[in-house]
Amino acid sequence: MSALESMMPPVKRASVNGVEIAHYEAGPREGVPIVLCHGFPELAFSWRHQIKAFGDAGRWVIAPDQRGYGLSSKPGGVADYDLEHLTGDLVGLLDHLGIEKAIFVGHDWGGIVVWQMPLMHPGRVAGVIGLNTPFLPRAPADPIAIMRNRFGPDMYIVWFQNPDEPEAVLGADTAKTMRFFMRKPAGPAAGAGLSSEGGGGSTFAFRDLLRGWDGQTGPEQLLTPDELDVFADAFREGGFFGPVSWYRNFTRNWERSESLPTRIDGLPCLMITAELDAVLSPAMAEPMPAFIGDLETHMVRGSGHWTQQEKPEEVNRLMLDWLDRRFPK
Template identity: 75%
Template structure:
């Protein structure tokens, strides 16, 4: 039995918004407000295995989908099929499939961008929002890819992802190695990200190519858990996941007509002390844009917080749900 089968509830499928989403569900369907867990890059619904288990034990209805392009869900072959309108419409469609009007959306990494956009694009489908590591980000004053290119250089991973084909080839050359490179705990000594030869920071392609398999933090996953991620990206490729990033400019253009604040919704922001990409300071501005916001920090955690510090994350989420959505 694989770790996916052993650690997750049975997979289900939903036809929504022109794609088929695989999802995993626990708790009493139809009772209370459900929580939808949205994963990031390069992850899966499997990333929420610890939270699903905790929700089930607490009697909380919870669902974690493989989002489009990932895992067992559909993988459209057009880049613009992965823009924010499609990603949020998938979540609204999942609610339709479940027969529910509103849900609490909890997102990590890229999933955090999706859940913070849900109340702006589909306000009638959102009961609350939980951001894990990823803060609410107001619309940038200019194209975010141009800003990142100027600030971090051409090989910064989000800028590099705009190139066709090469990112998929590099990441997909050895998915076990790629996932082992990403899925690590923070290094024992804080690492300052320095520019590479091109002048770029966060140049993951060069860091991955030159990685000795040992340097950096300790492995985050067991071999069986790592195999779930490696096999999923081996079978499904990185085109869909990387294409989420290829829509940054499109999403920025779309946001010109959207609200700029989130009011009337309870929101929770969970930061991670040692996240090098999304540090706690990245959330400092949020109180100016969200009317009902609580912010907490998980000490000692790197980027993969729900997998690295599951007990702490579970306690924060379930405690907040008990207070803000009592049964």
């Protein structure tokens, strides 16, 4: 039996918003549901520890493989992965399950999606939890142009704008790619190691770091071999076009967001930062109180980027405590 089968509830499928979304459910179908939205390069499986804990606590929890990922549909157009589609999938999933409002929890890219939910679909959101990913106000200019100017062409989000090459590099050896990403804060994929050293080097130049990495891991390896297989097999099967295309919509999303609200008010929000996250540092969340009327913030000490997998007990404790206070059963 694979780790996916042994650590996750049975997969369910929903035809929504023109795609099929695979999702996993636990807990009684009562109360305000909690929808867990994963990031890059991840899966609903990233939330395995939270799904069990929330279900055991009597909370209705739902975790989708989002479009382009895992067992869900993988449309072939770049624009199929803009925020209109990504948030629309979540609304469609609520409709499919007969849910009016849910609490949306997002990590990494999933965090960008869930912070957009109250701006784009305010009637469907009961609360928001951001894990590592803060709410960020709309950029003053095209974010890709800003990143290219600040970090150079090799910074991974800028590099992801190129067709085909990112998919080829990431997909050449998915087990190595997943070992490279899924590490605790130690070694070359954490902290300063994410920066290419030398004159004019771009920060977060994953292409060069991955190509130059010998593939060996020590105590910083986050996943068991069985858990690693779930991720490696999923990306070997599904490829990286969809996941990378989420990034290829930064400019489109920015262009289309001009008329959206700039604040979130009247909605309970929780922000959980990770002390050692080199990509989404706790400092990025500091301006959030200026934009969110009802915000509680906590930091998970000693955790890098993959917080719900690195420090699951702490993440579960913080989320369940907040849920019990703000959404008592």
